[in-house]
Amino acid sequence: MKSYKLFTLITFTLFCLLSFGQAKKPTLMVVPSDVWCNQNGYMLNFDNQGSTIRIPDYKRAFQENAEVLQVISQINGMMAERGFPLKNMESAIKTMESNAVEDALRSSKDSGASVNESPIDAIKKAAKADIIIQLTWTVNKTGPKKSINFNLQGLDAYTDKQVATATGTGAPSFSAETPVLLSEAVISHMDNFTLSLQDHFDDMFENGREIIVRIQTWDDWDGDLETEFGGEDELGYVIEDWLADNTVKGRFSTTDITETMALFEQVRIPLYNDKGRAIDARRYVRELSKYLKNAPFNIPNKLVMKGLGRATIILGSK
Amino acid sequence: MKLKHVILSVLFIGFCTSVNAQWKKNKANEDTKIWRYDLECEGIAKQGSKLVKVWSYSKNPKHAISRGMKNAVHGIIFKGFAGGGQGCTQFRALVNDPSLEEKHKEFFESFFADGGAYLRYVSSATDGNIAPGDRLKISKREYKIGIVVNVLTDQLRRLLEEKGIVKSLNSGF
Numbered sequence: 001m002k003s004y005k006l007f008t009l010i011t012f013t014l015f016c017l018l019s020f021g022q023a024k025k026p027t028l029m030v031v032p033s034d035v036w037c038n039q040n041g042y043m044l045n046f047d048n049q050g051s052t053i054r055i056p057d058y059k060r061a062f063q064e065n066a067e068v069l070q071v072i073s074q075i076n077g078m079m080a081e082r083g084f085p086l087k088n089m090e091s092a093i094k095t096m097e098s099n100a101v102e103d104a105l106r107s108s109k110d111s112g113a114s115v116n117e118s119p120i121d122a123i124k125k126a127a128k129a130d131i132i133i134q135l136t137w138t139v140n141k142t143g144p145k146k147s148i149n150f151n152l153q154g155l156d157a158y159t160d161k162q163v164a165t166a167t168g169t170g171a172p173s174f175s176a177e178t179p180v181l182l183s184e185a186v187i188s189h190m191d192n193f194t195l196s197l198q199d200h201f202d203d204m205f206e207n208g209r210e211i212i213v214r215i216q217t218w219d220d221w222d223g224d225l226e227t228e229f230g231g232e233d234e235l236g237y238v239i240e241d242w243l244a245d246n247t248v249k250g251r252f253s254t255t256d257i258t259e260t261m262a263l264f265e266q267v268r269i270p271l272y273n274d275k276g277r278a279i280d281a282r283r284y285v286r287e288l289s290k291y292l293k294n295a296p297f298n299i300p301n302k303l304v305m306k307g308l309g310r311a312t313i314i315l316g317s318k
Numbered sequence: 319m320k321l322k323h324v325i326l327s328v329l330f331i332g333f334c335t336s337v338n339a340q341w342k343k344n345k346a347n348e349d350t351k352i353w354r355y356d357l358e359c360e361g362i363a364k365q366g367s368k369l370v371k372v373w374s375y376s377k378n379p380k381h382a383i384s385r386g387m388k389n390a391v392h393g394i395i396f397k398g399f400a401g402g403g404q405g406c407t408q409f410r411a412l413v414n415d416p417s418l419e420e421k422h423k424e425f426f427e428s429f430f431a432d433g434g435a436y437l438r439y440v441s442s443a444t445d446g447n448i449a450p451g452d453r454l455k456i457s458k459r460e461y462k463i464g465i466v467v468n469v470l471t472d473q474l475r476r477l478l479e480e481k482g483i484v485k486s487l488n489s490g491f
Binding site: 022023024025078079081082083084166168169170171184185187188189191192194195197198201202205271 | 361362364365401403404405406407408409410471472485486487488490491
């Protein structure tokens with residue numbers, strides 16, 4: 001009976017460790033680069049008050065270009081084989097569209113009300129991932145010879161940093177078709193790409209996840225970041241001190257600060273909180289939000305998040 | 319009496335052959351034990367493997383050939399290779415910390431033993447033939463021999479992950 005209890009206890013402990021001892025896994029998605037979309041004519045033009053804005057038309061690229069599908073599926077396969085399956089952009093776009101149709105048609109059985117969607121919610125409806133793998137390739141032709149320039153860039157969607165890369169030119173060939181050359185290029189570049197991605201993850205586990213924290217103020221708030229609270233320092237310095245105390249090795253940089261806003265970049269947050277649970281920017285900045293809500297500051301505030309790595313506190317009200 | 323002599327002679331010859339083979343093996347290991355070799359990319363292999371040419375040094379060309387496969391696997395694990403022609407890209411070693419060889423000495427000694435597990439991850443790409451330009455006499459007493467082999471890098475990486483020598487991409491998540 002005693003050994004049965006011991007066994008149960010060990011199983012429960014292991015379960016807890018497995019449940020909470022995992023960092024939040026970043027999502028990755030392969031996207032054809034703007035340059036590739038532009039070169040291949042997959043762009044949408046918008047008139048923005050007289051100036052033309054061009055944005056990539058990913059949907060059409062996926063529907064019309066077989067090469068892009070082939071390259072992405074090969075990269076997806078190789079990443080999945082390494083235990084890191086990627087989010088498929090084509091499917092993400094389809095899901096988004098079907099969700100939009102469902103939301104538009106849905107109404108409450110009792111009141112006939114439709115689903116609530118703020119303008120911000122509408123903007124946030126985009127296929128997104130924490131790390132975007134931007135893909136570019138060009139076919140070089142020298143007489144009958146063909147070769148491929150290949151460039152894979154892993155970009156952190158929140159900090160805008162390039163976290164992994166693999167680039168180079170494939171062997172020239174007289175006879176090989178473009179898909180074959182592309183396939184060879186993916187095979188020969190993926191090792192370097194995954195290794196540099198692994199370096200990024202290793203750094204993250206050692207020095208914490210890098211996030212961006214923004215502080216903003218509602219225009220009807222009567223205070224600002226230069227206000228002194230209860231004989232303490234100015235609010236801007238109070239927030240900096242909190243970050244210094246709560247970041248991994250005290251690492252962060254104050255990129256910009258005025259009386260109405262502050263921008264903190266390269267904020268290294270721990271991957272787990274005191275309870276051993278994995279945290280992201282939102283859960284981390286929630287602690288700062290609570291700190292500012294409590295005495296002596298008593299500042300009501302709103303916490304807004306963007307993915308794993310970016311959070312904003314707007315001071316003054318909810 | 320005559321039969322006794324025959325048996326003794328056979329046993330003696332057998333013993334000498336075995337000692338000689340062991341001596342040759344030791345000699346080959348002796349010649350190549352400091353992991354002195356050069357590794358270069360030979361082209362794009364099939365997915366999950368690398369096609370490399372490994373140049374091994376020895377006083378006896380046969381020793382250099384026999385140690386080529388071992389050197390190639392060692393090179394993929396600890397040295398990597400530079401990129402170059404034939405669509406080759408630079409390949410970083412599977413283990414980025416050379417001190418891990420010492421740390422996991424027991425595993426690597428048995429892995430790289432004669433007839434060890436390393437043989438499962440490497441195969442000859444040219445049926446063992448050495449191209450005329452790949453057999454070089456670099457001094458009066460030393461040869462440099464290049465052989466082309468195919469190393470199963472993905473499977474090798476998985477083995478090292480299983481043994482806890484390298485981290486997998488999703489470790490910690």
